[in-house]
Amino acid sequence: MTWNVWPRTKVEASACVIPLAVSIAPIRSHPDIPTLPYAPLRCKSCSSALNAFARVDFTAKIWICPFCYQRNHFPPHYAMISETNLPCELYPQYTTVQYSLQANPDPNNPSNVPQLPPVFVFVLDTCMIEEELGFVKSAMKQALGLLPEHALVGFVSFGTQAHAHELGFSDISKVYVFRGDKEISKEQVLEQLGLGSAGRRPTAGYPKGLQNGHSNTGVNRFLLPASDCEYTLNSLLDELQTDQWPVQPGNRASRCTGVALSVATGLLGACMPGTGARIIALVGGPCTEGPGTIVSKDLSEPVRSHKDLDKDAAPYFKKAVRFYDSLAKQLVSQGHVLDLFASALDQVCFGHLL
Ligand SMILES: [Zn+2]
Structure with a gap:
């Protein structure tokens, strides 16, 4: 907690200059908790x-x-x-x-619910310099090694386009490519991944009739137990290059964060609704391509500042907020979590995502 004390009245609470914050670590083991x-x-x-x-x-x-x-x-x-x-x-x-x-x-x-494996979908930005991508790859490999063996893992990488990797197809690497510049509906994501109504009925709300924890083919194709896909994923990461689309001088890299997150969200919605699955997004900069764009690619135009927001002078802000709001609603209705990891907060523009 910020001060280890709790304001006792509303007046006290409103007089707090520094906001009250609490950090909770619910799964940390504690010797005094039976x-x-x-x-x-x-x-x-x-x-x-x-x-x-x-x-x-x-x-x-x-x-x-x-x-x-x-x-x-x-x-x-x-x-x-x-x-x-x-x-x-x-x-x-x-x-x-x-x-x-x-x-x-x-x-x-009824309070004893069947235990489903934890689910993690990694969403990795490839628009960064070689060295940074190397660091984030090794961090991701380390994270993979620490996951429980039965945890289900999925992988989406993105740059100018978003790539959903079919980890269950281990002979050669199989990738579904999504255009980065076009907003894509939940149905289109499923259709393109072969999880749409043609293949199966998308499950609305909570899973019904699950067998062995999961029952549909999407799980076997895109989400694999960590112990089964660690090798595939590690070699995939070894081969993964920075985004190969040319960046014009004086321009930002084209980064379709919005589409990549839509793909990951749609995938989880089809395969694992209502399970508390997490999307782990590792991003290196602002979204500049397609839905959720917050700044143009032209480097001479700076990312909006807080002053711009106050003056309503951030041209992309409202549209981006609308997009991320609807994505957040979809995630909430599916019972899923989005974790966003970035190193330069302003440059990524968390404000739009919050
Ligand atoms: Zn009561």
Whole structure:
């Protein structure tokens, strides 16, 4: 936290010059946080988990939810509960506990969801100098090596055009090329990748009837377990060159970040809806091509400054914001995350993406 204290009133909060910020590391292991081998008890009205702040009536076997004051009965397996025999989550010193849920769904307990593998789609910008691309490649290889073996991995590279790599086709490298200068709809992405309605019905919302965690061909073609595709992906990265399209003197490289992100989003939407999959975008500069463009290619025209934004003098701003807003909505409806990694924040223009 910024100051390790929390403003107690609205007035105090508004008087904070430096905004209140909190950094949370939910999966960091902590020696003082116990892990419980069962599912949490949930309040029947608001679904909060039973916790140390709940009031408990040990004789009536009832707990009162501290959030909504709903009275909840303990289930039969909590029958032994008493003031001297507390389940771990009710110990006053354990205000935070972790629950380790079984992989098999338990029909009697809907809070036990089937565990899908984590999914990562890397989106790599190739518009950078050789040396930088070398660094980002080695960082990506390192990241691949650290992923759990069963994690599913996909790969999209981009420059003037966006390339979706079919990792499941390991004999030769197979790439689907998308024009960078044209806005492309979700349906067009799927059609071009062979995942459209001709091949299969795109799943709306959450996955239904999944077998072994995933059921459609798109997964086998574009998303592979890290252990199966690490070699393919490493050799692909070794061969990957900086964007080969000529850049006119005095111009910026043509970089179709918008199309590349649309492709990655469409791919995940078709293959892994509702799974919390992540797109990991590694970008080296502003989008200059197609949808989401924030600055022209002409280097004499600087990237908009905060002053330009205030004066409404950033010609690309509104259109780009509209594009990234709709992309964000698509990601949210699919339950997916976009992580953006860049080294020069202004040059990439995060403002448009936020
Ligand atoms: Zn409640």
